[in-house]
Amino acid sequence: MPNRYPPGPANFNFWCGGTWRHAWHLWSDALSFSTHMARRYGDVVFYRLFYYDAYQINHPDLVREVLVTKAKSFVKERRVMGVIRDTAGESVLTTEGPTWQRLRRMLLPAFQSSGGHRLGEIGVRHVAELTDQWHDDQTLAVNATMTDLLLRTAGEALLGIRDRSVIATVADAMSRYSLAATSQITSVVRLPGWFPGSSQSQIERARRTLEPIVDAAIGDRRRRPTSSPDLLDLLLGAVDESGDGQGLSDRQARAEAVSMYFAGHHTAAATLTWTLYLLSQNPDVERRLFAEIDGSIGDRPPTPADLVRLPYTEQVLKESMRIYPPAWNLFLREAVEPVEIGGYTIPRGGWVFIFPWVLHHDERSFPEPWRFDPERFTPDSAERIPIGAYVPFGLGGHACLGGRMAMVALHLMLPALLQRYRFSLAPGQGEPVPEPLISIRPKRDMRMIARLRKRS
Numbered sequence: 001m002p003n004r005y006p007p008g009p010a011n012f013n014f015w016c017g018g019t020w021r022h023a024w025h026l027w028s029d030a031l032s033f034s035t036h037m038a039r040r041y042g043d044v045v046f047y048r049l050f051y052y053d054a055y056q057i058n059h060p061d062l063v064r065e066v067l068v069t070k071a072k073s074f075v076k077e078r079r080v081m082g083v084i085r086d087t088a089g090e091s092v093l094t095t096e097g098p099t100w101q102r103l104r105r106m107l108l109p110a111f112q113s114s115g116g117h118r119l120g121e122i123g124v125r126h127v128a129e130l131t132d133q134w135h136d137d138q139t140l141a142v143n144a145t146m147t148d149l150l151l152r153t154a155g156e157a158l159l160g161i162r163d164r165s166v167i168a169t170v171a172d173a174m175s176r177y178s179l180a181a182t183s184q185i186t187s188v189v190r191l192p193g194w195f196p197g198s199s200q201s202q203i204e205r206a207r208r209t210l211e212p213i214v215d216a217a218i219g220d221r222r223r224r225p226t227s228s229p230d231l232l233d234l235l236l237g238a239v240d241e242s243g244d245g246q247g248l249s250d251r252q253a254r255a256e257a258v259s260m261y262f263a264g265h266h267t268a269a270a271t272l273t274w275t276l277y278l279l280s281q282n283p284d285v286e287r288r289l290f291a292e293i294d295g296s297i298g299d300r301p302p303t304p305a306d307l308v309r310l311p312y313t314e315q316v317l318k319e320s321m322r323i324y325p326p327a328w329n330l331f332l333r334e335a336v337e338p339v340e341i342g343g344y345t346i347p348r349g350g351w352v353f354i355f356p357w358v359l360h361h362d363e364r365s366f367p368e369p370w371r372f373d374p375e376r377f378t379p380d381s382a383e384r385i386p387i388g389a390y391v392p393f394g395l396g397g398h399a400c401l402g403g404r405m406a407m408v409a410l411h412l413m414l415p416a417l418l419q420r421y422r423f424s425l426a427p428g429q430g431e432p433v434p435e436p437l438i439s440i441r442p443k444r445d446m447r448m449i450a451r452l453r454k455r456s
């Protein structure tokens with residue numbers, strides 16, 4: 001009979017029985033707390049969060065068990081999903097069971113095909129529009145700038161919106177929604193929607209802005225297909241071929257578009273932000289990357305045909321997502337039945353935490369984990385990384401649906417940024433402190449100077 005409780009910190013105190021200490025530490029400094037738990041207590045750690053039994057999984061093999069071989073014993077925790085559902089609706093991101101299976105079955109083939117190329121092409125155009133507005137020695141709040149860039153890119157690619165003022169409205173609503181959702185997911189108390197200024201009221205306001213715009217975009221596209229299909233076309237064209245043969249209703253298409261917009265923009269923005277930072281700190285890598293970009297594409301905008309000529313760019317992005325995984329923790333899982341992981345029984349209702357942040361900095365998988373070394377991701381070296389050790393896009397049935405697409409888009413957008421500008425930390429900007437919100441971003445943003453490399 002497996003043991004019930006893995007090692008972990010004390011969960012009781014003399015005065016009031018249960019302890020709120022761990023919940024407080026997790027809430028106030030999740031990166032240090034999760035790292036400390038793994039280093040101190042090992043591959044499976046137990047702690048109590050309020051009245052919930054929490055299990056933190058820190059070994060690649062066990063991560064694989066939770067997300068792949070025993071995935072049927074877990075669902076994504078319902079409260080967090082509820083917050084996302086409040087704006088996005090029932091989508092592949094927020095559902096479980098047969099509804100999720102159907103949506104995933106329909107959308108996966110479409111999203112693994114060429115959608116990334118289109119996203120990338122649109123992204124490159126938006127990079128050009130953005131950098132056209134900069135001048136030599138431009139000071140930037142990098143995360144805010146990259147987030148805005150991705151909001152605009154995804155607004156066009158996912159919702160087919162080209163009108164600048166409408167994109168700005170959508171981007172504003174989505175950014176308000178993201179902040180409010182982050183606050184809801186991470187806060188203990190949830191104020192109702194009628195409470196002025198509450199995050200719930202912000203979410204509802206964002207939904208009221210987004211819904212009519214997205215509905216109009218869907219209606220328009222149904223009536224008038226475009227000659228250059230984008231992600232909205234992928235959604236509207238997806239059919240459940242091995243099931244009922246039907247496609248998505250307008251309502252379902254809206255839910256998918258909004259949740260993908262939500263899932264995709266801040267993660268991709270965080271990747272660009274941290275990559276620019278890491279390059280600024282690692283001149284040898286930066287030099288080699290510039291040489292690849294200059295030698296392969298020169299001054300013209302990168303296109304999907306260039307991807308094969310930019311292998312080092314991809315390695316740089318992957319290594320950046322290792323050191324700063326945008327999804328620093330996976331969605332919290334809840335056991336739906338007792339299940340054995342690593343010799344311990346996780347009871348029904350038990351919470352399971354998997355932190356890419358912890359796994360990606362584990363010396364057993366990545367020696368000298370803080371060294372920025374894109375050589376870890378040459379094809380030969382990458383093959384030696386254990387499954388479950390590197391999970392920027394998750395693993396198993398719920399792994400990121402847009403992961404491949406996001407990689408392609410970033411693989412084109414990063415060279416487009418670096419063709420023209422070189423980035424260094426602004427004077428007075430200290431080392432950025434990673435802040436784990438929905439994705440990981442520099443606390444109080446990060447100021448960098450963009451210096452012109454070449455006149456366009």
Ligand code: HEM
Pocket residue numbers: 092093094104259260261263264265267268271326327330331332391392393394395397398399400401402403405406
């Ligand atoms: C750098 C960019 C991105 C990162 C790092 C990222 C990361 C992730 C991760 C870690 C998960 C799995 C969460 C879990 O298992 O708990 C996930 C799921 C998901 N992502 Fe992404 N993502 C990115 C971009 C995108 C984009 C561009 C889209 C859509 C266009 C997208 C759509 C989704 C969806 C729909 C899911 C849920 C899949 C399911 O549950 O079946 N993501 N993402």
